[in-house]
Amino acid sequence: MKSIHKPIVIVGAGFAGMTFALNLKKLNPSIPILVVDSETNFIFKPLMYEVLSKEIRSWEATPKFANIFSDAGITFLRNCLTKISIKENILEFSDDLKLSYQYLVICTGSIPNSFSVKGVNENCYFFNDFQDLKELNSFLKKSQETAFHKKLFIVGGGPSGIELACKIKDMFTDKFEINVVEKSNEILNKNKIFNREQAEKALEKRKIKVLLNSTVKEVSETRITISSEVGITSLDKDIVIWTAGVKPNLSYLETDEITKKFGRILVNKNLQIESHKNCFAIGDISVIEGMEDLPITAQVAMQEGNHLANNLQLLIQGKDPLPFEFKDNGEMISLGIGEASISGLGFTLSGKLAFEARRIIYASKLPDITEILKSASSWIFQKKSIFKKFLKKDNSD
Numbered sequence: 141m142k143s144i145h146k147p148i149v150i151v152g153a154g155f156a157g158m159t160f161a162l163n164l165k166k167l168n169p170s171i172p173i174l175v176v177d178s179e180t181n182f183i184f185k186p187l188m189y190e191v192l193s194k195e196i197r198s199w200e201a202t203p204k205f206a207n208i209f210s211d212a213g214i215t216f217l218r219n220c221l222t223k224i225s226i227k228e229n230i231l232e233f234s235d236d237l238k239l240s241y242q243y244l245v246i247c248t249g250s251i252p253n254s255f256s257v258k259g260v261n262e263n264c265y266f267f268n269d270f271q272d273l274k275e276l277n278s279f280l281k282k283s284q285e286t287a288f289h290k291k292l293f294i295v296g297g298g299p300s301g302i303e304l305a306c307k308i309k310d311m312f313t314d315k316f317e318i319n320v321v322e323k324s325n326e327i328l329n330k331n332k333i334f335n336r337e338q339a340e341k342a343l344e345k346r347k348i349k350v351l352l353n354s355t356v357k358e359v360s361e362t363r364i365t366i367s368s369e370v371g372i373t374s375l376d377k378d379i380v381i382w383t384a385g386v387k388p389n390l391s392y393l394e395t396d397e398i399t400k401k402f403g404r405i406l407v408n409k410n411l412q413i414e415s416h417k418n419c420f421a422i423g424d425i426s427v428i429e430g431m432e433d434l435p436i437t438a439q440v441a442m443q444e445g446n447h448l449a450n451n452l453q454l455l456i457q458g459k460d461p462l463p464f465e466f467k468d469n470g471e472m473i474s475l476g477i478g479e480a481s482i483s484g485l486g487f488t489l490s491g492k493l494a495f496e497a498r499r500i501i502y503a504s505k506l507p508d509i510t511e512i513l514k515s516a517s518s519w520i521f522q523k524k525s526i527f528k529k530f531l532k533k534d535n536s537d
Contacts, residue, residue: 146172148452149231149241151221152248153177153205155438156423158507159445160245165212167453174239175209176231178220182208183270186438186502189474192273193307202270208507221248221392226416243418243452246405247445250386250424250436259359264382267300279379280308283315290316291376293364295356296383297322299331299473302339304381306476309346316378318348321366323355323384328473330435332483335473338490342475356384386436388425401427409463411448422448434466442505443467472498 148164150157153175161175187201209216223232224246231239252268254260265279266272283290292308294301297320305318320327320343327343327350328336343350354368364377388404398413399406405413405421408429413419423441427434434440443466451461470484472494480495482488489497 146229146240146242147174147215148172148243148245149239150175150245150247151177151231152246152423152425153179153182153209153216154247154249154423154441156247156249156441156445157245158182158208159442160247160422160449161209161214161445162212162507163446163449164452165214167449168456169213171456173214174217174241175205175214176217176219176221176233176239177205178218179269180205180218181270182507184502184506185268186472188267188270188273189303189307190499192277192304193311193477195477198270203507223392223394226397226413226419229418243455244420245448246419246421246425247423247441248389248392248425251389252382253385253387254382255384257356257358260356260382263359263361264295264380266382267304268386276381280312283378284312288314290378291319292316293319293321293375293377293380294383295321295380296385297324297327297329297350297352298383298385299328299471300383301381302327302343303474304383305348306342306346306479307474309348310477318346320348320350321354321356322350322352325352327352331473332471334483334488334490335471335481338481339473339475342479342481346476356380386424390425401429402432410451410461411444411464412461420448420452428464431464431466437471439469439471440466472501474498 148171150161150173157175161173164171165173181202181204184201187196190196191198191201205216219237220234221231222234225232229240229244231241252266265276267276294305301320305320308316309318326336328339351366351368354366356364357367357372358365359380362376363374364380365372365374390405397415399415404427405425406429407421407426408414409431411420411422411428413421422444424436444464447464454461468484470482472480472482474480474495478495479491480498481490482494482497
């Protein structure tokens with residue numbers, strides 16, 4: 141058994157960091173754990189769409205870190221990492237604070253990727269965090285007071301873009317002419333076929349136009365320039381929402397001692413940084429050697445966090461860590477107010493029942509924080525019996 145003289149420091153408290161911290165504390169209650177994040181609240185990103193559409197209240201999807209970690213006996217510090225001195229095992233923060241660690245877990249998540257397209261950062265809305273949500277919601281509210289048929293473009297036909305398109309259409313009906321711009325030849329090109337088919341039906345039903353094989357060249361204050369098979373077109377726009385992709389948040393990483401691949405930190409199958417075995421990277425910022433095709437999703441981040449908690453406990457006990465294995469539990473996507481699509485674990489489901497099931501599943505993954513949050517989510521769990529009946533019927537077919 142190795143003695144722990146310094147804290148285990150976790151930088152970043154998204155799905156990966158939070159899952160790791162809470163699971164490690166359960167495995168080893170006496171271990172000193174410090175979690176550092178630049179924000180005060182956890183953001184349950186898959187439910188941001190329901191916050192936008194007012195299907196749930198904002199605080200239900202943004203619990204406070206202080207509550208989450210204090211209840212678990214974990215120390216939380218709000219601060220912004222500026223530098224890692226990995227040879228000295230020292231972290232430097234924006235207020236000149238320096239921290240030393242015995243083990244380090246880096247999981248600072250992702251930020252929007254503009255792909256250097258001119259005008260994106262200045263003239264687009266994003267949907268990556270709660271501040272983005274508030275800014276977008278403010279614009280949409282103001283639009284209710286003005287003319288109909290405003291021209292709205294969503295760049296990126298992945299899950300985020302499709303979920304936003306359907307929610308906004310259901311919220312505002314004829315207020316916006318919604319166009320989804322996708323560079324490939326189909327939407328949701330990395331997702332399950334069933335979910336893609338259901339999404340295509342949802343878009344068609346709502347008369348949302350999809351521009352396939354199209355890329356954005358520039359976004360100005362009033363226009364969006366799109367390149368497609370027919371050439372380059374400049375179109376009037378009232379708003380552009382950019383969901384075309386993300387990149388790892390590694391602004392603090394100046395050292396060349398850490399190997400990168402595809403712009404992300406390369407780790408071995410034990411989730412360790414190979415050159416510094418007491419350092420780990422999980423979630424959106426990392427790529428596992430030999431497993432480069434893993435999707436950048438909350439599901440992967442949570443499984444990595446859980447696995448790393450077990451691995452670190454093994455290391456503390458003087459045992460060898462185990463290689464990470466991803467288990468695909470399927471995927472879920474909301475398709476407008478009160479509707480969703482689910483594909484995985486041997487079944488498919490769409491429509492209103494899928495929406496209820498999605499809410500139940502996500503509620504079960506929320507951190508166990510306070511009685512208030514449990515009470516606010518209780519209505520979701522009351523519907524478990526419906527979902528169980530469906531699963532029983534599905535398994536008997």
